[in-house]
Amino acid sequence: MLWKISLFILMSFVIISGITFPIVSQPSTWYEFPNIPGLEEKAKIIFFHVPTAWLSVIAFLMAMIYGVRYLRKRNLDDDAKSAAALQLGMVFCILATVTGSIWAKFTWGAFWHWDPRETSIFILLLIYGSLFALRSAIENEDKRARLSAVYSIIAFLTVPFFIFIMPRIMTGLHPGSANDDTSGPVVDFKMNSNMQMVFYISLFTFTILYWWMWKMRYKTIIIQEKFFKK
Secondary structure: OHHHHHHHHHHHHHHHHHHHOOEEOOOOOOOOEEOOOOOHHHHHHHHHHHHHHHHHHHHHHHHHHHHHHHHHHOOHHHHHHHHHHHHHHHHHHHHHHHHHHHHHHHHHOOOOOOOHHHHHHHHHHHHHHHHHHHHHHOOOHHHHHHHHHHHHHHHHHHHHHHHHHHHHHOOOOOOOOOOOOOEOOOOEOOOOHHHHHHHHHHHHHHHHHHHHHHHHHHHHHHHHHHHHHO
16 A cells, blocks of 8 residues: 555656746756757656656567467466556557657647657557457457467567667657767756656656556456456
8 A cells, every 4th residue: 555655646746747847947956957959848748758658668578478478388367467568558659659749749840740750659559459459359268368479479579679779770850860869768868867857756656557557457357357257
């Protein structure tokens, strides 16, 4: 119970700081963020956009890991864990796409530009969306689990390329593309210690939130499977 209260407090802090902390030219206190030319208030989206993108990768990785475990042990519990991770991965991937599109609207003038980063995340949504279609089309549990495990392994092999490689070797509008040498893979060096503090707290908090959601979703899947077997 204590950890849930702590999670609520941390998430509240991230939301409040991400929305209300002022942007100033010369930060003098811990609750002030620096003005990044061209971004201004829009820079705060990093507290929500990056953690959701990060968790989509973690979730798809877990889906693959439990897919491998299922193929080795043939335990349907592993398939349920893989399915739970897969579903949450899609949720966070969609959230990353939505927050990124909002940022693009206010920064580039439109929600979508088919930038390499936007294109890569769209392709991933199609790849993993197809896995949902595959699972829903197969009634036999063992066959569904087996094919889903193989698919999740193959699908994750594309994740490093579409998330970390493709957007960096191609020119684009997104920070960190081939024609942008000012941004690191996750944290822009322009963030001062105040922004970095909130960013890392956000990353930690979202990760704990995902872990709790994954456990709850896994338990729900197990209950659903037992109910439909009766």
